[in-house]
Amino acid sequence: MDRVPLQRKVLSENDRIAALLREEFSRRGILCLNFISSPGSGKTSLLERTLAALPPSSRAAVLTGDIQTDNDARRLSRYGFPVQQITTAGACHLDARMIERALGAWNLDSIGLLLIENVGNLVCPASYDLGEDAKVVVLSVTEGEDKPLKYPATFFKSRAVIFNKIDLLPYVPLDLELAKQNARSVHPGIEIIETSCTTGHGLDVWRSWLARAISGKSPRSVGSVPAAR
Amino acid sequence: MDRVPLQRKVLSENDRIAALLREEFSRRGILCLNFISSPGSGKTSLLERTLAALPPSSRAAVLTGDIQTDNDARRLSRYGFPVQQITTAGACHLDARMIERALGAWNLDSIGLLLIENVGNLVCPASYDLGEDAKVVVLSVTEGEDKPLKYPATFFKSRAVIFNKIDLLPYVPLDLELAKQNARSVHPGIEIIETSCTTGHGLDVWRSWLARAISGKSPRSVGSVPAAR
Numbered sequence: 001m002d003r004v005p006l007q008r009k010v011l012s013e014n015d016r017i018a019a020l021l022r023e024e025f026s027r028r029g030i031l032c033l034n035f036i037s038s039p040g041s042g043k044t045s046l047l048e049r050t051l052a053a054l055p056p057s058s059r060a061a062v063l064t065g066d067i068q069t070d071n072d073a074r075r076l077s078r079y080g081f082p083v084q085q086i087t088t089a090g091a092c093h094l095d096a097r098m099i100e101r102a103l104g105a106w107n108l109d110s111i112g113l114l115l116i117e118n119v120g121n122l123v124c125p126a127s128y129d130l131g132e133d134a135k136v137v138v139l140s141v142t143e144g145e146d147k148p149l150k151y152p153a154t155f156f157k158s159r160a161v162i163f164n165k166i167d168l169l170p171y172v173p174l175d176l177e178l179a180k181q182n183a184r185s186v187h188p189g190i191e192i193i194e195t196s197c198t199t200g201h202g203l204d205v206w207r208s209w210l211a212r213a214i215s216g217k218s219p220r221s222v223g224s225v226p227a228a229r
Numbered sequence: 230m231d232r233v234p235l236q237r238k239v240l241s242e243n244d245r246i247a248a249l250l251r252e253e254f255s256r257r258g259i260l261c262l263n264f265i266s267s268p269g270s271g272k273t274s275l276l277e278r279t280l281a282a283l284p285p286s287s288r289a290a291v292l293t294g295d296i297q298t299d300n301d302a303r304r305l306s307r308y309g310f311p312v313q314q315i316t317t318a319g320a321c322h323l324d325a326r327m328i329e330r331a332l333g334a335w336n337l338d339s340i341g342l343l344l345i346e347n348v349g350n351l352v353c354p355a356s357y358d359l360g361e362d363a364k365v366v367v368l369s370v371t372e373g374e375d376k377p378l379k380y381p382a383t384f385f386k387s388r389a390v391i392f393n394k395i396d397l398l399p400y401v402p403l404d405l406e407l408a409k410q411n412a413r414s415v416h417p418g419i420e421i422i423e424t425s426c427t428t429g430h431g432l433d434v435w436r437s438w439l440a441r442a443i444s445g446k447s448p449r450s451v452g453s454v455p456a457a458r
Contacts, residue, residue, distance in 0.1 A: 006235050039267045039351050039380065040372025067352060069378050090382070092321065092352035120379065122268045123296060123321035123350050142371040142394065143269025149298050150349065151268060153319070165371065171400050173427075198402075 014128055017096035021103075021131025025114070031217040032114040034132035036154055038147075039120030041140040042164040044072045045197040046206075047117055051079035053207055058214070059112035063102050065094040065119045072117060082106060093124040096131060113214060122147070126154040133217060134159035141165050142172050145179035152186045160191040160209065167196040243357055246325035250332075250360025254343070260446040261343040263361035265383055267376075268349030270369040271393040273301045274426040275435075276346055280308035282436055287443070288341035292331050294323040294348045301346060311335060322353040325360060342443060351376070355383040362446060363388035370394050371401050374408035381415045389420040389438065396425040 025032045037043050047062065054060050062083040064072045073085035084102050086094060094116065116132065118125040126135070137158040139147055142165060148155040155161060161183050169176065176194075183190050193209060195202035254261050266272050276291065283289050291312040293301040302314035313331050315323060323345065345361065347354040355364070366387040368376055371394060377384040384390060390412050398405065405423075412419050422438060424431035 038269060038349070038372075039376055040369065066379055068381055069375070071375055071379070092350070119352070120267070121321070121350060121352050123348070124353065140269065140371060142369060142397065143267075146298070146300055147268055149300070150295055152297055168371065168397065168400055171397055 011127060014096045017100055018129035018131040021096060021099060022133075024108070025131060025133070028108055028111075029217060030108065030111055030114055031214050032116065032130070032132040033213070034116045034118060034125075034130050034135045035138060036118045036122065036125045036135055036158065037120060037138035038122045038140070038143060041120070041138045041143070042197055043117050043120070043138050044075055046138060046162065046164060046195065047076055047115060048079070049197050049200075049203055050115070050207070050210065051076065051081055053203075054079075054081070054113075056080065059110055060115060061106065061111045061113070062115045062117065063094075063099060064117040065098070067091070067119060076117075082111075088119060092119055092121050093128050094118050094130060095128045099130050122151040122154055126151075126157050134213065136160050136162060138162045138164050139179075141169050141174045141176065141179075145175050145182055148179070148182040148186045155183055155186045155190065158187070158190060160193060162206065163192065163194045165196060165198070166194045166201055167199045240356060243325045246329055247358035247360040250325060250328060251362075253337070254360060254362070257337055257340075258446060259337065259340055259343055260443050261345065261359070261361040262442070263345045263347060263354075263359050263364045264367060265347045265351065265354045265364055265387065266349060266367035267351045267369070267372060270349070270367045270372070271426055272346050272349070272367050273304055275367060275391065275393060275424065276305055276344060277308070278426050278429075278432055279344070279436070279439065280305065280310055282432075283308075283310070283342075285309065288339055289344060290335065290340045290342070291344045291346065292323075292328060293346040294327070296320070296348060305346075311340075317348060321348055321350050322357050323347050323359060324357045328359050351380040351383055355380075355386050363442065365389050365391060367391045367393050368408075370398050370403045370405065370408075372403075374404050374411055377408070377411040377415045384412055384415045384419065387416070387419060389422060391435065392421065392423045394425060394427070395423045395430055396428045 035043050060081045062076050065086045067088050070085040073083050077083040086098050135158040137154050193206050195206050264272050289310045291305050294315045296317050299314040302312050306312040315327050364387040366383050422435050424435050
């Protein structure tokens, strides 16, 4: 079984396309974020709350991946920004080729912020670079404090972790400090944000993080800021 | 890229080993269940509550899969039954070869019930037959009612779905009836069980389900009960 070499070939082809996408995003000053999480962490709700507060001048656009259904695209398309569903037909992650194809339908001049919602899966998406500036991992507090240790690749590769559904903290046995400590033990520099899309708690902090990321990527600074992986 | 044919080759090799395992389990009257869920659905807690109530005569044994860490094996080994951790070193699912290897360390004469806790992933494990009598999907009510529609393969292939963390229902926006309806729309015959490992709600129903599954698999009936997939 020559599975491992083939997997390497698939990944290196993916990396090649991702590098082209990253170059294109950098040249155009597009900030691209790749959101990764388990099913049901609240990624789509977080993106809804994010889009609802963005001005048209942000020129946001959303690609949302799912194995089946276009529920998320329908939810996300209410906010006046372009949204495309990528249905992976069984694949457990988005890959760079899917992003490249989807972007072919859009005029990139009209995009300043590209938000990619990956397939709900805390494992496989971490292996597929999409040309993003940063991965953001979303973890519901209902999932348990051990998840950074059990899924280290995703946490290691993410610039930030969002502890979401923080309003459920009184009802679940999660030790939030231990969860943060576990995230930092896998990735010491990871930025940590707490949010609840139900109560709105922490969304201001998340929006400030996003605003800083956008201004760090403005066309002025292209060339001076190395693309983070 | 000959990825799809290769994936087929990997799956058909997996199916070959799984068929041998199923034959072996059937010959020995071992009931084998394959538990699949997202990260953080409460699979390990459910298995803890299950093991705590099983008599030694059940001759239970547990294989628990994780990408990294042996936390779950440590949690599960407190109940007096043999437990083995299978660390997949990056793979996002268990496969039949991993099960075959792990079972090599045990005397199968001393096993009557084999509980397999798959890697936390609602996508990929559904593609890998482990020789089990039945898959059981565990869904936390915090994950949202749309999950059966978004991850249909897992729900279609599972004999039962356990809606877990049912004690959190008052605090989350889940429409439980719609969630059940979605599960049935993907798999009309799926059995539905509601549990909370915190309050103990529904664990009696789950234990009765398990007792019925065990008695349906007793050595007496081998040959008369076709192995369900």
